[in-house]
Amino acid sequence: MSTGRDLRHLQNPSAIEDAFSKLVSGGKIGYKTVIEKKKIPSRCTNCGRGGEYDQKFCSQCGGEMKVPLVTCPKCEKQIGDTEKFCTECGTKFS
Ligand SMILES: [Zn+2]
Ligand SMILES: [Zn+2]
Numbered sequence: 167m168s169t170g171r172d173l174r175h176l177q178n179p180s181a182i183e184d185a186f187s188k189l190v191s192g193g194k195i196g197y198k199t200v201i202e203k204k205k206i207p208s209r210c211t212n213c214g215r216g217g218e219y220d221q222k223f224c225s226q227c228g229g230e231m232k233v234p235l236v237t238c239p240k241c242e243k244q245i246g247d248t249e250k251f252c253t254e255c256g257t258k259f260s
Contacts, residue, residue, distance in 0.1 A: 206246040208233045 205219040212229025221231045234247040236259060243254040251258050 206233050206235070
């Protein structure tokens with residue numbers, strides 16, 4: 167019987183949390199994934215150059231910077247257009 171032995175190295179609560187947050191990173195739930203959730207950077211609508219999250223105009227061409235978001239057709243949550251799946255309901259974007 168060695169079922170308990172496998173978890174012995176995870177007895178430290180923070181170690182369990184680390185392991186769990188690794189498992190769910192990219193998933194919908196998690197402890198640290200919420201904290202590490204990053205803001206979506208804006209992108210130039212003219213030349214497509216990426217910028218900072220709160221940047222309003224492109225430093226290269228003066229074009230307007232906008233955060234590239236797509237609206238989920240199912241739940242209407244707005245998420246970054248680089249995502250492949252809705253982070254709210256799991257709908258796949260084409
Ligand atoms: Zn630009
Ligand atoms: Zn959705």
